[in-house]
Amino acid sequence: MIPENLKYTKEHEWIRVEGDVGVVGITDHAQEALGDVVFVELPSPGKKVAQGEEACSIESSKAASSIYAPAGGTVKDVNEDVTADPSLVNSDPYGKGWIYTLELSDPAELGNLLTPEQYKELL
Amino acid sequence: MPESESSSPRATPLQEKHVAAGGRMVDFAGWLLPIQYESMLGEHRHCREATSLFDTSHMGQFLIAGPTAAEELSRALTQNAEILPVGRGKYGFLLNDAGGVIDDTILFRLGRDEFLFVVNAGPADGDADVMRQRLSKAKLTIQGGWGKLDVQGPTSRAALAPLVEADLGALPYFGCCRTRIHGRRGIVARSGYTGELGYEVFLPAEDLPALWDELVKNPDVKPAGLGARDSLRLEMAYPLYGHELSLQINPIEADLGRYVDPFGPYVGAEALRKVAQACLTRKLAALKSSQRRPFRTHDKIVAEGKEIGEISSGAFSPSLEAAVGMGFLPAGFADISTELIVKTARAEIPVTVVEKPFYKNGTCRKKQ
Numbered sequence: 111m112i113p114e115n116l117k118y119t120k121e122h123e124w125i126r127v128e129g130d131v132g133v134v135g136i137t138d139h140a141q142e143a144l145g146d147v148v149f150v151e152l153p154s155p156g157k158k159v160a161q162g163e164e165a166c167s168i169e170s171s172k173a174a175s176s177i178y179a180p181a182g183g184t185v186k187d188v189n190e191d192v193t194a195d196p197s198l199v200n201s202d203p204y205g206k207g208w209i210y211t212l213e214l215s216d217p218a219e220l221g222n223l224l225t226p227e228q229y230k231e232l233l
Numbered sequence: 234m235p236e237s238e239s240s241s242p243r244a245t246p247l248q249e250k251h252v253a254a255g256g257r258m259v260d261f262a263g264w265l266l267p268i269q270y271e272s273m274l275g276e277h278r279h280c281r282e283a284t285s286l287f288d289t290s291h292m293g294q295f296l297i298a299g300p301t302a303a304e305e306l307s308r309a310l311t312q313n314a315e316i317l318p319v320g321r322g323k324y325g326f327l328l329n330d331a332g333g334v335i336d337d338t339i340l341f342r343l344g345r346d347e348f349l350f351v352v353n354a355g356p357a358d359g360d361a362d363v364m365r366q367r368l369s370k371a372k373l374t375i376q377g378g379w380g381k382l383d384v385q386g387p388t389s390r391a392a393l394a395p396l397v398e399a400d401l402g403a404l405p406y407f408g409c410c411r412t413r414i415h416g417r418r419g420i421v422a423r424s425g426y427t428g429e430l431g432y433e434v435f436l437p438a439e440d441l442p443a444l445w446d447e448l449v450k451n452p453d454v455k456p457a458g459l460g461a462r463d464s465l466r467l468e469m470a471y472p473l474y475g476h477e478l479s480l481q482i483n484p485i486e487a488d489l490g491r492y493v494d495p496f497g498p499y500v501g502a503e504a505l506r507k508v509a510q511a512c513l514t515r516k517l518a519a520l521k522s523s524q525r526r527p528f529r530t531h532d533k534i535v536a537e538g539k540e541i542g543e544i545s546s547g548a549f550s551p552s553l554e555a556a557v558g559m560g561f562l563p564a565g566f567a568d569i570s571t572e573l574i575v576k577t578a579r580a581e582i583p584v585t586v587v588e589k590p591f592y593k594n595g596t597c598r599k600k601q
Contacts, residue, residue, distance in 0.1 A: 145269065145272070145273060145460070146272050146273050146274040146275075148274070148525055148527060148549035149524075149525045149526045149527065149549070151526070151579070151580070167579055169526060169527050169549070171273045171274060171460060171464070171527075171548065171549060172273075172460070173529075174529075174577070174578065174579060196525070197274070200272075
């Protein structure tokens with residue numbers, strides 16, 4: 111499942127851009143590979159991240175993994191629902207399982223990301 | 234867990250069933266086994282509520298027989314075979330001279346002169362060598378053409394009983410018998426590794442797939458993988474060989490002293506007497522976090538800013554909805570209610586030393 115309206119990273123994050131804000135999560139492939147998500151470490155709102163930098167982390171029943179910033183910016187909102195119920199990342203990775211939003215510092219960086227077609231090829 | 238052999242992993246008699254059920258197959262101790270089917274957490278919870286099937290055909294099964302078997306086994310293992318009643322099993326250890334654990338095992342007495350010895354997959358070949366050295370007249374046969382299916386969960390008796398000739402309701406905890414299972418000659422024992430009411434079913438390899446098919450017709454019965462098996466045993470604070478037990482760890486340090494009689498006649502007893510008489514330098518403790526963030530094997534345990542030990546097993550506990558684990562601690566830090574820190578690559582997690590088991594509602598000892 112690779113929605114058409116998103117951009118992707120090679121590390122299996124997705125970003126949905128609405129104006130100068132991007133919503134970030136992990137892909138269906140990523141949640142499937144991770145297995146049951148048991149803990150999401152949300153970034154602190156206001157945290158500045160560069161493109162490709164670790165923004166926060168996620169723990170599954172198997173292992174811990176980094177969640178990288180698909181683009182540079184400042185963390186705006188975080189999804190407290192996945193703190194209470196991390197399984198949302200498994201059950202709805204592109205919807206209720208979103209992780210944080212970013213105020214983009216340079217929307218031109220989005221050009222470095224993968225299109226749905228390119229991400230599909232990567233898998 | 235033990236390192237696997239270099240050659241390609243062996244398939245169990247249920248390999249095709251696992252693949253058909255969507256099992257994610259991994260190499261475990263030289264065997265191809267499912268780590269999970271759909272979800273480790275889901276499989277864990279199912280076993281606590283209904284009935285789960287675990288393919289444990291990788292484990293070693295040795296038959297030991299002869300008029301001197303009981304006496305010889307008493308000297309080879311910590312289990313006192315001479316006083317073990319027929320139809321009962323006992324958990325214990327194969328030790329070396331230093332009291333280190335070669336393997337943790339269950340010995341079942343099938344008849345006056347016949348025993349079934351069940352061992353872990355990784356150490357199995359070495360166990361057979363050691364046993365052959367320690368036994369003289371008693372005959373050891375590796376039951377190689379057999380498999381094993383663990384049927385575990387609070388409803389497991391209802392699921393399995395209609396398929397077993399013997400009366401499962403009359404089988405006590407750690408009871409065992411030869412009987413017919415789904416029409417085939419096998420062995421059933423009331424034991425397991427989950428903390429729930431459950432049975433271990435030993436059958437010739439060719440008879441296992443049909444039993445599996447029959448059991449999964451019941452909507453209460455679902456397969457579970459190695460991932461759930463590990464989190465279920467960890468919630469019970471059961472040891473896993475290679476983690477809480479090894480050649481470098483003796484049973485008393487591992488907090489399993491109740492399973493060994495230091496005055497017994499077995500190999501390793503003398504070393505255990507010395508351990509029992511001295512002050513313990515380290516002890517296995519159960520550690521619980523109040524948060525979900527898991528800690529894992531080899532994460533460091535810290536007290537007063539100093540590293541004092543490491544995690545032997547750690548995971549998210551689905552039943553407690555919190556991180557739990559075990560680790561060896563210097564004796565002064567292993568007391569109940571001691572507060573410590575576990576340092577992972579990303580976080581410092583406060584934990585408390587708690588009583589075992591973590592999960593206290595297991596049905597394994599449920600009366601008939």
